[in-house]
Amino acid sequence: MDHTLIWNNCLQNIRQSVDPQSFQTWFAPIRPVALESNELTIQVPHRLFYEWLEEHYIDVLKTSLNQALGTSGRLQYRINPNRQDNPQATQKKNGKSATRVPGHQPTPGNPFVIPGVKRPKIPSNLDPRYTFDNFIEGDCNSLARNAAKAVADNPGNTAFNPLVIHGNVGLGKTHLLQAVGNYISKKFPEKAVLYVSTDTFTNQLVSSIGSNTTNDLVNWYQNVDVLLVDDIQQLVKRKKTQDVFFNLFNVLRQNNKAVVMTCDRPIIELDIEERLRSRFQWGLSADLSMPALETRMAILNSKALNTEVEIPAEVAEFICFHIQHNIRQLEGVLNNLVLHQGVRGDESIDLKLAKEVLKNFVSEINKEVTPDVIQRTVADYYDLEVEKLASSTRRRHVVLARQISMFLVKEYTDQSLKAIGRMFGGRDHSTVLYSIKTVRDLMETNDEIKKALGELERKIRIGQGEGDHSL
Ligand code: ADP
Ligand code: MG
Numbered sequence: 001m002d003h004t005l006i007w008n009n010c011l012q013n014i015r016q017s018v019d020p021q022s023f024q025t026w027f028a029p030i031r032p033v034a035l036e037s038n039e040l041t042i043q044v045p046h047r048l049f050y051e052w053l054e055e056h057y058i059d060v061l062k063t064s065l066n067q068a069l070g071t072s073g074r075l076q077y078r079i080n081p082n083r084q085d086n087p088q089a090t091q092k093k094n095g096k097s098a099t100r101v102p103g104h105q106p107t108p109g110n111p112f113v114i115p116g117v118k119r120p121k122i123p124s125n126l127d128p129r130y131t132f133d134n135f136i137e138g139d140c141n142s143l144a145r146n147a148a149k150a151v152a153d154n155p156g157n158t159a160f161n162p163l164v165i166h167g168n169v170g171l172g173k174t175h176l177l178q179a180v181g182n183y184i185s186k187k188f189p190e191k192a193v194l195y196v197s198t199d200t201f202t203n204q205l206v207s208s209i210g211s212n213t214t215n216d217l218v219n220w221y222q223n224v225d226v227l228l229v230d231d232i233q234q235l236v237k238r239k240k241t242q243d244v245f246f247n248l249f250n251v252l253r254q255n256n257k258a259v260v261m262t263c264d265r266p267i268i269e270l271d272i273e274e275r276l277r278s279r280f281q282w283g284l285s286a287d288l289s290m291p292a293l294e295t296r297m298a299i300l301n302s303k304a305l306n307t308e309v310e311i312p313a314e315v316a317e318f319i320c321f322h323i324q325h326n327i328r329q330l331e332g333v334l335n336n337l338v339l340h341q342g343v344r345g346d347e348s349i350d351l352k353l354a355k356e357v358l359k360n361f362v363s364e365i366n367k368e369v370t371p372d373v374i375q376r377t378v379a380d381y382y383d384l385e386v387e388k389l390a391s392s393t394r395r396r397h398v399v400l401a402r403q404i405s406m407f408l409v410k411e412y413t414d415q416s417l418k419a420i421g422r423m424f425g426g427r428d429h430s431t432v433l434y435s436i437k438t439v440r441d442l443m444e445t446n447d448e449i450k451k452a453l454g455e456l457e458r459k460i461r462i463g464q465g466e467g468d469h470s471l
Contacts, residue, residue, distance in 0.1 A: 006040055006068050007032035013064035018057065025284060026053060029159050033078060038069055041076040045159040046150055050077045124185060125195040130178035136302055138295030141172060144286035148176045148260065152183040155191060155226050155258035160284040162249070162259040164232075166266050167288030170326030173262035176288075177228045180260050184226050191225040198234035202241045209240075218244060222251050229261045232280075236271050246276050253279075291327070296320040300330050307338050315354045322362050324458075329361055336360070369412040369460055371423055377459050378405040381452070390425035403435035404453065410436055412460065 007030075014027055026049070034041040044050045053061065065073045132152070137145050144165045150158050165173050181193045208217040221227070235242050252259055263270060266287070267280045291299065297320045304311045311319075311334075323329045336357045337349055379386040382401040389402050402424060409420050410432075417429035424432070442449040 003032040003035035009068040010064040014060055017060045038072050039074045039076055041078055043078045043080050045080050124193045126181045127178050130175045131182055132179045136299045138291045140289045140291045144288050147284050147286050148180050151258055152180045155184055156256040162261055162283040164261050164285045166263040170328035171288040174230055177262050181228050193226040194224045195228040197230040198232050205241055221248050226258045232261045233264045242273050242276055293320055303331055303334055309338050309341055315349055318354055322358055333361055371409045374408045375405050403439050406432050406435040407439035
């Protein structure tokens with residue numbers, strides 16, 4: 001049998017065990033290269049690939065290989081030699097090479113040069129504060145972080161071209177994008193790295209149209225080796241910018257220049273020209289989601305190291321529990337704490353101070369939890385009308401939602417059993433008591449209920465149960 005056949009067999013198997021997006025990202029780019037006495041060699045584009053496969057898909061690979069080759073089957077990886085044989089890598093080995101910067105040659109229309117001001121070097125617009133070293137890794141960001149690092153290690157030569165990092169505001173998109181640039185500038189000083197926000201790019205374009213120098217602008221951008229474009233959601237409704245960017249993108253990609261972009265939503269939801277959207281999907285799209293509590297605490301602690309103050313663990317936990325949607329806010333709280341502490345003198349940072357400061361960030365922090373909020377939150381969670389909770393329906397999931405609501409009202413408010421019975425359609429207090437006990441038992445025995453309760457409590461504590469009301 002030949003290697004292609006065997007690998008295709010494996011793929012059929014793998015396809016059934018992983019989701020389509022992962023399949024496309026991690027398995028489609030693999031090429032089978034040889035089969036020798038039960039050892040299948042597959043070629044992966046990059047080391048990250050192989051590491052990622054080993055870490056996340058080893059079981060799937062093993063199973064499918066066993067099915068295709070029997071239990072004695074073995075797998076050998078090879079990293080694409082063409083990619084490894086990257087001229088920059090050899091250049092680096094030979095020592096320093098002259099720094100080349102786009103527009104260093106007198107290029108007309110360099111958009112980053114202020115007319116009349118002589119600049120020896122084009123700024124890459126990088127902020128040195130953002131590095132991989134100070135980017136805390138967690139499940140929420142490891143794909144994006146590792147893909148960004150792979151691009152930085154081997155710009156223009158990974159399968160991730162373009163790499164698109166998407167995620168909500170304040171989750172570290174700009175940080176990662178800048179980290180790619182800073183890393184490349186250090187490792188490959190001969191490469192021209194440029195960070196630009198989509199807004200800046202649009203403004204440059206608009207002014208170039210005014211002065212009839214759009215060609216110069218585009219030519220200038222084509223000299224860049226690594227283009228880092230922040231916030232491409234700003235392309236929406238900017239038809240001309242999309243056109244120009246489309247052409248620029250094609251040229252850069254044809255020349256194996258690396259393009260990394262960030263976006264506040266997945267590309268598929270981006271309302272831009274179809275041809276541009278499909279190009280953006282050629283590489284890898286990796287999302288950043290909100291870090292779990294532990295990761296948030298690690299981030300807070302790492303940021304606190306740069307300040308003079310010490311944050312007690314319970315304060316850190318309190319802050320991170322409440323700031324759930326935005327890392328920038330975490331930093332905001334920290335800066336405020338530092339400021340307050342400075343004003344107060346040498347008083348240490350305690351929960352009381354943290355609560356004071358947090359009030360400015362999370363409007364609900366001191367708001368009382370009311371039965372009404374609980375009922376709405378639970379109804380919302382179970383996709384029911386609130387009235388159903390007080391109705392006489394005995395449908396199973398309504399009963400469960402009702403019991404959970406009663407339990408939470410008891411936990412979070414000082415309503416009596418009798419009063420709770422009344423607000424749930426005039427039930428008597430023994431029914432309420434029974435409900436509370438049922439939920440307690442379920443929490444011990446049923447993981448799903450336990451998880452639901454955790455989620456509900458989180459929502460209730462934020463205040464309203466309908467998403468982010470902070471800031
Ligand atoms: P975005 O561009 O997604 O809106 P930023 O990159 O500006 O977000 O991040 C907001 C702040 O949060 C920055 O100061 C950044 O350093 C910090 N931050 C976000 N994620 C992390 C992380 N994983 N580790 C360390 N700092 C982080
Ligand atoms: Mg940003």
